[in-house]
Amino acid sequence: MRTERVRGFVLALVLAASGVAAVSWPTLTSVVSREKVVGLDGFIPRWVLLEPIAANGLTDAAVQAAVKKEYFPNQFSVIPHDGDKVQVAGADLKWRAVDTKSYNVNLFHFARALDKPTSDVLFWAVTVVYSPKEVPNARLAIGSNAASVWWVNGKEVIGIYGDRQTVIDDGVSRRLTLQKGANVIRVAVVNGGGATDFCARFLDADDKPVKGLTVNLADPVQ
Amino acid sequence: MRGLVLLAGAVASATMACAADGVVNIHDPSTIAISGGKYYVYGTGGGSLVSDDGWTWRTGVAPSRRGLAPDVIHIGDRYYMDVAANIGAQPKAAVNMIWSKTLDPESKDYKWEEGGVVASSDGVEDSNAIDPGVLLDSTDGRLWLVYGSYFGYIRLVELDPKTGKRLRANDVPKNLAINSEASILIQHDGWYYLLLTHGSCCRGADSGYNIRMGRSRKVTGPYLDRTGLDMLQGGGSLFIGSGGRFIGAGHFGLLDEGNGVQKFSMHWEADLEKGGASVLDIRPLLWRDGWPVAGENLKEGTYEIESVRTGTALEMAVEGMPVGGRRGRGPGGPGRGPGGLPPGGPPPGAGRGGPPPGAGRGGGMFAGTGVPIPAQDVAQVSVNWPTGTVDVRMANYLLQSQQKWTISPAPNAGGYPGAPYYRIRLAGTERTLAAVEGGELAVLPGFTGAPEQLWRIEQLPDSNWRIESKAGSMALSAVGASFATLSKFDAASDKQRWLLKTP
Known part of the structure; x- marks a missing residue:
């Protein structure tokens, strides 16, 4: 416990030194601990979110085109850190590590607090989930407002399309193996207008949330 | 209920x-x-x-x-x-x-x-x-x-x-x-x-x-x-x-x-x-x-296959086309061509804040076309569908061709108490629902009669239907609102309960 507090303090100092301004979100908080335990409901609570990129269209084809377009280098492999910046269409966009207070990650809150657009935009989000053991026959189960495309360890596993609201376990991947140690989850959420958010968790072979997972955004040891 | x-x-x-x-x-x-x-x-x-x-x-x-x-x-x-x-x-x-x-x-x-x-x-x-x-x-x-x-x-x-x-x-x-x-x-x-x-x-x-x-x-x-x-x-x-x-x-x-x-x-x-x-x-x-x-044992016919659990319908994972084609929401209304709006359609949320343009004056998005809209013609909408194996998913039922399934007895394929094994194919096509590797689902371009393409369809005590693959006896399962898979039948769950509705 004492060690965790010290880590948090050190992280806070690092954040301050990095020049990342504190932002107040209704449902999100800045990351102050090294590791976050995934709760019993399985929802992944910690993500690194990129400030929104302009995007249009929610049909299958439009979303696939939007998420496959290369906006910044190593788009499908980078594991960003809080405060990292990328340049997209001449603008500097910042990655921000957040914890969510709820089952979902509210992208509308995220962008609005930063005075960024929330409509006709694309959000990239990345997280690294650690599993204490290999979990075969697992599934990534997600919901998003609106469309989203998901990758687990570099492989595209889910795409849901159209103007839709976030429903828990809306899109579910085919069976996959959650590997022991680090698993990189990457998502692109495309929003048309109004609210925008997402949620994600891993289900086991019995469709129950996988237990014992943690999230750690430090560079993963594969 | x-x-x-x-x-x-x-x-x-x-x-x-x-x-x-x-x-x-x-x-x-x-x-x-x-x-x-x-x-x-x-x-x-x-x-x-x-x-x-x-x-x-x-x-x-x-x-x-x-x-x-x-x-x-x-x-x-x-x-x-x-x-x-x-x-x-x-x-x-x-x-x-x-x-x-x-x-x-x-x-x-x-x-x-x-x-x-x-x-x-x-x-x-x-x-x-x-x-x-x-x-x-x-x-x-x-x-x-x-x-x-x-x-x-x-x-x-x-x-x-x-x-x-x-x-x-x-x-x-x-x-x-x-x-x-x-x-x-x-x-x-x-x-x-x-x-x-x-x-x-x-x-x-x-x-x-x-x-x-x-x-x-x-x-x-x-x-x-x-x-x-x-x-x-x-x-x-x-x-x-x-x-x-x-x-x-x-x-x-x-x-x-x-x-x-x-x-x-x-x-x-x-x-x-x-x-x-x-x-x-x-x-x-x-x-x-x-x-x-x-x-009743199932009779050959064309059905919407709807999950009791999620209320969403089984469909081949292709871009859906609205029945009657895409239509605008503005005064231009209908008739903007088969594609209608550009990809993505109108801005989500548009038109929600007030009366639609043309409402009450015989035009606009609520006025309709003025003539009956025929059922979707699969021959027309399937032109851009992929030709090979296609994924299966679930979505809100919108009367579209990729959501309608013809279920018919499979010839010389045997059966189970009271009924034959069935073939399930997209209506008006030879595209066949099949179990694929890993206990998942796909739509194949044709039918060979292999066990993976044969389905045991039985009415459960609550009148809903169980749809089970002959290969491995795994049941069609709505594990997510937008995703179906195959899994072992659980009588206590709604995941494997389906409504077969006439479309």
Whole structure:
């Protein structure tokens, strides 16, 4: 416990030194601990979110085109850190590590607090989930407002399309193996207008949330 | 919930069941028994049918006693058959018990042993000791025999489950019902149900046979029908009567498949498709409000396959096109071409804040086209569909072509009790739903008849449907609102329950 507090303090100092301004979100908080335990409901609570990129269209084809377009280098492999910046269409966009207070990650809150657009935009989000053991026959189960495309360890596993609201376990991947140690989850959420958010968790072979997972955004040891 | 049941019922009524396949001629069939993986059923006059899968039947070997309306029950390592015979002028009759360790005539253990008389009528008393039906009580292991036919009462006596013989020969039989025959008892949720047949038999298409029912908390009765009328006073609510191309329903027999799936066997006095012959049929047994309901086997047709759990419909994972084409929301309204709006359609949320342009003036997004919009033509919308194997997913049902499935019996593919294996394909195409590697789903470009492309479709007790792959016996499962997979059937879950709606 004492060690965790010290880590948090050190992280806070690092954040301050990095020049990342504190932002107040209704449902999100800045990351102050090294590791976050995934709760019993399985929802992944910690993500690194990129400030929104302009995007249009929610049909299958439009979303696939939007998420496959290369906006910044190593788009499908980078594991960003809080405060990292990328340049997209001449603008500097910042990655921000957040914890969510709820089952979902509210992208509308995220962008609005930063005075960024929330409509006709694309959000990239990345997280690294650690599993204490290999979990075969697992599934990534997600919901998003609106469309989203998901990758687990570099492989595209889910795409849901159209103007839709976030429903828990809306899109579910085919069976996959959650590997022991680090698993990189990457998502692109495309929003048309109004609210925008997402949620994600891993289900086991019995469709129950996988237990014992943690999230750690430090560079993963594969 | 009621609405759901009614809807499912409406769908079921739109489909007509088929009788079993092969040689199915039989009268007064026994309860179906399974021995060595095969299905056996026996009828009046030594009638015997056998099937490897419960769908295609052939003539079997007559048992050692060729009597009236036998019933069969499997207890321990014995198959007991109770079979009646007239032993004088009606109603003088007796029910004899015979037993064998197997029903397979090819087995070295196949031998019918005489067990003696278990019930009789002397020709004077108000009873006719024929049409036996046997129940092994699941609550206490006691064995019961009901029998009787029109001359007086349906009666109950107790048998010894260790021997199949009458437990106490001097016990006075208990009267349960009157003016009926072909009785049998079943149990469900703490109730005993007495199913029996009213009306006349053996007149072909003029037979008024129909199966009636009452229930009781005690095996000894009283058995009351749905209106509260005692079956001893002529009561009996209809379970199944004539319908479709079948006339005269009689001789209920329970076939419990386990895991919450039940069926029943019976005979039709006249199958009009078979020249009015008496035939075996096997149908789903449903339960509603504490009463058994006769379900239907699926008929070939085109359906929306909707998850009970999620309310979303199975579809091939291709870009959907709105029925009638994409239309604008502005004054331009309809007619912006087949593609209509650019990819992505109108901005989400647009038009929600106020009256639509043109509303009330005959234009705008709410005005329609002014002419009927035809059903979507799969030949048109499929032009841009991928040609190979395509993923399967689920979505809100919007009457689109990738959401309509034609379900038809697969030729020469065998079946299961009461129905054949089915092929499921996108309506108007050869694209076939299939199980693929890893227990997942895909739509294949064509049909080869492989087990992965064959489906066992059965109505569950709540009237919803289970859709199970022949390859691996895994059931279609709505694990997510937008995703379906295959998984082991769980009777306690809605994941594998589907509505088959006429689109």
